[in-house]
Amino acid sequence: MEGIVTERAGQKITVLIPEESKEYRGIPLGKVRKKEKIFAGDYVEGRVVDSQTFAIEKVKERKNLLIRPPIANVDRVVIVSTIQNPPFQNYLLDNLLVVYDFLGLETLIVFNKVDALDETGKEELKKWEDIYRNAGHKIFRTSAQTGEGIEELKNELSEGITIFAGASGVGKSSLISKITGVELKVGEVSSKTERGKHTTREVRLIPFRNGFIGDAPGFSRVEALNFMEKEEVRNHFPEFLRYECKFSDCMHLNEDGCQVREALKKGEISCERFKSYLKMIHEYVDWLNEVCS
Ligand SMILES: Nc1nc2c(ncn2[C@@H]2O[C@H](COP(=O)(O)OP(=O)(O)O)[C@@H](O)[C@H]2O)c(=O)[nH]1
Ligand SMILES: [Mg+2]
Ligand SMILES: [Zn+2]
Missing domain, CATH: 1.10.40.50 (Probable gtpase engc; domain 3)
Structure with a gap:
């Protein structure tokens, strides 16, 4: 049977069997355990041992593996920004666009918190939207608060594994909660201040339509030259x-x-x-x- 690892937290591996829409505790068999690590996003093969346990016999070849947090087989990244509160960081967005494109992922740009823009903010939003649209990017305006733009965004996320990236405080967790209906911790501290305390943050992929959605860290800085x-x-x-x-x-x-x-x-x-x-x-x-x- 085939499954996908939806969560990896320490020794705990959760495997979803899409056929049954059921999650099991994944136990890697000796051969797998010795050979490779297992990450959220891994497609696995194996068999159901009992009502709670799935024996992992094989990890399928990964098409990619993102780090911090580790997620395998990512198809798409929603890069979330705000114009105000926190202020827009175009250099951060440009770096994220370059790096994810280099890694072969589809990128979508989301301007969130459009409900809270003042007049200057609305002008700014128009200006930046034009710039990124002319550059050839897909753009969405959303509000996790009012629901504006959420349906349009949902329709882009029906297949594959999507992660949400962007500065901390822009509303990534709020958007994922709104889209999937699964409550995530909102206002959670950025991965930067967490660093050192937890070396690996747990990752969870939330089923959405025929695909999965995962939270990613709040980047405060990303430099393209660290990747290419x-x-x-x-x-x-x-x-x-x-x-x-x-x-x-x-x-x-x-x-x-x-x-x-x-x-x-x-x-x-x-x-x-x-x-x-x-x-x-x-x-x-x-x-x-x-x-x-
Ligand atoms: N006004 C408004 N506030 C939002 C919106 N989305 C998120 N927030 C608020 O922004 C703060 C940070 O949100 P969070 O989802 O934790 O951001 P994350 O760090 O990117 O995951 C929280 O206080 C949210 O309630 C939105 O669309 N509009
Ligand atoms: Mg968050
Ligand atoms: Zn030239």
Whole structure:
């Protein structure tokens, strides 16, 4: 029989058998125990031993494994931000977009707490939505409080394993609770302040439609260069890929015939996004102030 690990907390492994819609305590058999670790998100094969126990005979090959918290076979990441309370951090969002795209995951951008925006906040939201939509990203506005935008978001999460990521306090746990109907701890302390106290945080995948949803840590900082080479970063700004520069290895800095720079001049690429790109790769260009005032 086939199952999926929905929870891994210390020695405790929970396996859901979708066929029966029932959860069992998973016990890895000797061969498995010696060979590999088991993580939430792992697809496993085995047999039901008694009404509470599932013997894990095999862990299927993982397509990926995210760390902190460890979750295997993630398909999609909902990156949650707010414009106000806490204030929007576009550099954090840009790093998360680059890193998850590099890892081969689908990314969705959610602006949450739209119920609580003042007039300035509403203007800001429009501005950033335009920027990310033009860059080619999928965007949702939501309120975990009023339910605005929740149905549209739900419809994107029907299959596969989805995790929610973003700064702490933006409403990740609130959104997951609203979507799945399963109560999660809201206002929980960020993983940063927790670090050291708990080395591995427990993860739980919550069944939703034909897929699963998991909470991820509140990142306060993520740097693309911790995951990839400097030359790789430009490949994960989808709007840059629309342009063909004179040199195929163009870093869009000071090269001749750089079409990304031309697109910036014409306003086709956002200066905010380009500034994030430069910051990510620790570069500076003299022409920036002239083009992006
Ligand atoms: N006004 C408003 N508050 C929200 C919304 N979503 C979450 N909150 C509040 O924001 C705080 C942090 O939420 P939480 O879900 O714990 O954020 P997390 O750290 O990203 O998991 C809590 O006090 C929530 O009640 C929303 O859509 N609107
Ligand atoms: Mg949370
Ligand atoms: Zn270029």
